[in-house]
Amino acid sequence: MRVLFTSPAGLGHFTPLLPFIDACIARGDEVLVVVPPGLEQTLIDRGLPFRLGTEPDPVAHAAIRERLPEASRAEAAVLINREYFGRLCTAALLPTLEEACREWQPDLILHDPCEYASAVVAERLGIRHAQVGTSPAEIEAYSLDLAAPALEPYGGRLVDRLFATPYLTRFPASLDPSPYRTTIRFRDAVAPVGIASTPHWSAESDGPLVYVTFGTVSGGLPSGPAACRVALQAVAGLPVRVLLSGGRATDLSELGPLPDNVRVQEWVSAPEVFAAASAVVCHGGAGTTFGALAAGLPLVVMPLFADQPTNARLVEQAGAGVVVAPTGGAADTMGLPGPADVPRLRSAIEAVLADPSYRTAAQRIAAEMRAQPTAAETLDALEES
Known part of the structure; x- marks a missing residue:
């Protein structure tokens, strides 16, 4: 079988496809990846056959980025989902x-839900x-509804067809009720991409490891460095060891002097760090959030934009973490993290490390996720459906 994979730029969108790419290769299928240029190095590192599309119009993209810091949450959602994706x-x-x-001539296309060009071509x-979900299903459905006016030129029934298209997700049913007509849940087990070694501390540093990351996208926005x-x-x-991953888009020189208990790396392999960490502090991006939960780790979530407030809410409702929403913005915006958030974030980190109930809840979710079918089993079920 020939299977084509595609997603927008950004590892958060591409990574959920990897279990299926690996499963296809393992069973002898032919694979082709079609993505924007921003993912080229990732594909080279993995040795995958690919074709590169073009980047979105740079002038129009820059205009969207300039509007985001001052936009309300509703306006930002439209800019990202309708205008950008x-x-x-x-x-x-x-x-x-x-x-x-x-x-x-592929037999099957597996695509990120926000990658609409593949759906257009597949229907034609x-x-x-x-679709292979990146975020919780309620967010994917909301994003599709927002994008609908931009998709009208490609056919009036495209949105309806996408709601009827099989929707594959690594998220457990307890956290992620789905509005898609055919929802198939799978177990996410991906080999790390280019493992980067976890740094070592001095012998006297023996506290629990706290992993801090605010994602690959936010590093290029004011909110990312501010959160760091x-x-x-x-x-x-x-009394903890802290590993902060700034992301390749973050200017690490902007962070200032580092506390003695902190090590900073531009990029790390999340699966490797999750195996050693006791807690995760993040922005609530789906990849980090649900990767940490799959590892049974409690979270402190400081949501910045997009699906992050929803992911944070789901974590808190499940008892698997604490949400520290930035206080620097107006009522309907996330705002920039600032000095007032420092003691709140510190207290939240202390709480998830001291109270075992957060880890217990995260481990319960991890067990549910481990019980889901593998990507290979999901591919078999998809073929038979």
Whole structure:
């Protein structure tokens, strides 16, 4: 079987596809990946065959980024989901995807739910396709509804067809009720991409390891470095070891002096760090949040934008972590993390480390996730459906 995989730029969108790529390769299927240029190095590192599309229009993209810091949550959701993913990303990737599908003739397309060009091509050419969720299903459905006006030029029934298309998700049913008509849950077990070694501390540093990350996207926005600075102040002097991953888009020189108990790396392998950590402090991005839960780790979540407030709410409702929403913005915006958030974040970190109920809840979710079918079993079920 020939299987084509596609997603927007960003590891958070691409990583959920990896279990299926690995499963296809293991069973001898032919694989092709079609993505924007921003993922080229990841594909080279993994030795995957690929074709690169084009980046979204840079002028229009820059205009969206400039509006985001001052936008309300509702306005930001429209800018990201309708204008960026729905309009710009679809137009940019569509020509390459259509050419690849006509020439390579895949039997199946697996795509990120926000990668709409693949759905357009699949519907045009009669190719089976399924979505592999990045965020909780309620967020994916909300994003699709917001993107709908930008997708109208590609056919009035496209949105309806996407709600009827099989939706594959690694998130457990207890946290993630789904509005998609066919929802298939799978167990996420991905080999790390280019493992980066966890740094060592001096012999006298033997406290629990707290992993801090605010994602790959936020590093290029004002909120990312601001959150990192707040986190560094919050952990200073705590009896813990702290590993902060700033992301390749973060200018680490902006972070200032580091506390003695902190090590900073541009990028680390999350699965490796999860295996050693006692707690995770993050922005609530789906990859980090649910990766930590799959490892049975409690979280402290400081949501910044997009699906992060929803992910944070789900974690808190499950009893698996504490939410520290930034206080620096207006009532309907997330705002920038600031000095007032330092003691709140510090208290939250102390709480999840001291109270075993948070770890117990996270481990309960991890057990539920481990009981889900593997990606290979999910592919078999998808073929039989």
